[in-house]
Amino acid sequence: MAEPNVAEPNPAAPNLGTPKPATLFSGVGVALVTLFGEDGEIDPGSTGKLAASLAGRGMAAVLVNGTTGEAGTLTGPERTALIEAVRAAVPAGVPVIAGTGAPSLRQAAALTRAAVTAGADAVLTWCPPRCADLAGYFAAIGEAAAGRPVLGYHNPFIACADIPVDTLATLPVTGLKDSSGSPDRLLDELARYPGHTYVGSSGLLALAGPMGTVGALLALANLAPEACVRAWSGDGAAQRDLAAPHLAVRAGGPARLKLLLAGAEGTSPVSRIC
Numbered sequence: 634m635a636e637p638n639v640a641e642p643n644p645a646a647p648n649l650g651t652p653k654p655a656t657l658f659s660g661v662g663v664a665l666v667t668l669f670g671e672d673g674e675i676d677p678g679s680t681g682k683l684a685a686s687l688a689g690r691g692m693a694a695v696l697v698n699g700t701t702g703e704a705g706t707l708t709g710p711e712r713t714a715l716i717e718a719v720r721a722a723v724p725a726g727v728p729v730i731a732g733t734g735a736p737s738l739r740q741a742a743a744l745t746r747a748a749v750t751a752g753a754d755a756v757l758t759w760c761p762p763r764c765a766d767l768a769g770y771f772a773a774i775g776e777a778a779a780g781r782p783v784l785g786y787h788n789p790f791i792a793c794a795d796i797p798v799d800t801l802a803t804l805p806v807t808g809l810k811d812s813s814g815s816p817d818r819l820l821d822e823l824a825r826y827p828g829h830t831y832v833g834s835s836g837l838l839a840l841a842g843p844m845g846t847v848g849a850l851l852a853l854a855n856l857a858p859e860a861c862v863r864a865w866s867g868d869g870a871a872q873r874d875l876a877a878p879h880l881a882v883r884a885g886g887p888a889r890l891k892l893l894l895a896g897a898e899g900t901s902p903v904s905r906i907c
Contacts, residue, residue: 656807656829657755657782658728659847661862662694663687663854664701664833666891667715669903675707676901677714681722683855683900688723690858693848695719696757698748699732700788700812701852701887706905712744713751720752730850734759734786734794738770745777755782757810757850759794767796771804782807784831789813801826810850814883816840835879838864839872853882856894 665687668679684695697719698704698712707715712731720729731748733756735741745756756778764770775783785806788794798821801809811822812833819837822830823845832841835853842849842865854861856878863871882890888904895902 657730657784658694660693661691661848661854661858661865662696662730662831662850663692663858664696664699664850664852665719666852666855666887666894666900667698667702667707668901669905670901671903673903673905675711675715677718679901680715681718683898684719685722687854687858688727691862692727692854692858694728694730694850695723696730696732696850697753699730699757699850700791701855701890702732703887703905704732704734709744709747713747716748716751716753728754730755730757730784732757732786733774735761737761738773741770742773742777745774746779749777749779749781753781755784755807757784757786759786759788759791760796767800768803768805771806775805785809786833787811787813787818788833798822798825801828808847819846820844832865835861835864835875836883838875839867839869841865843867852887852890853879855890856882856897 665684668676670676697715716731731753733741733744733748735744738761741758748756758774760767760770783806785796785804786794787796787809808829808831810831810833811819814834814836816837819841829847832846832849835851849865851861860871860875864875888906891902891904894900
């Protein structure tokens with residue numbers, strides 16, 4: 634299996650303090666859509682081809698089977714097929730991260746083991762609802778990951794993906810993807826969390842990069858990878874240019890993103906969710 638990319642393929646964000654050493658990737662990565670055929674079945678070949686194209690356009694990492702990838706609609710074999718296709722399609726130096734969040738630790742651990750076997754370089758997971766032992770949960774996921782990096786996932790739009798900033802430093806994870814879109818939350822993380830913060834919202838990239846996030850994992854990078862890189866690097870004009878598609882995708886989710894992507898790139902607009 635290829636070693637995770639530790640280089641900095643995207644332009645460096647302006648540095649306002651001592652940079653944190655990258656452990657998985659730095660720069661902008663894409664939270665990849667899952668492409669389906671007209672019959673609603675997964676199309677691993679086309680999904681892998683899209684991932685390869687985005688890597689060629691500057692994406693530093695690819696997240697497969699995440700929220701943007703409609704993971705909740707995918708079977709175990711479908712998840713495996715997508716990881717294998719993407720890992721085979723993108724360059725060895727671009728880490729493939731697999732989403733493995735699930736309603737229970739048992740399910741999430743099984744998804745994590747399967748993802749590693751399929752070729753994932755790292756996993757991103759959210760905690761089960763009402764989890765009383767977040768540290769124990771992530772420790773078990775780390776064991777299932779067999780030494781691969783584990784990223785936590787904070788997303789207040791998902792009831793079970795809420796990780797308080799106060800607990801972050803106690804969790805055995807490499808870093809966190811924060812999709813809250815809250816600048817206050819992001820500033821709190823950067824001030825108090827010693828791990829690696831990856832912004833998950835394309836609405837505040839021009840803040841996130843200059844303030845010191847290690848990188849980003851973005852749904853909008855499927856559609857506008859170069860603009861996302863520029864915005865994360867501190868380009869305010871690029872951030873403003875992203876406003877309309879960002880708001881459209883925020884309101885419409887993966888289905889809306891796929892329609893926009895189909896218009897721009899001719900990919901399939903089929904989605905399993907409304």
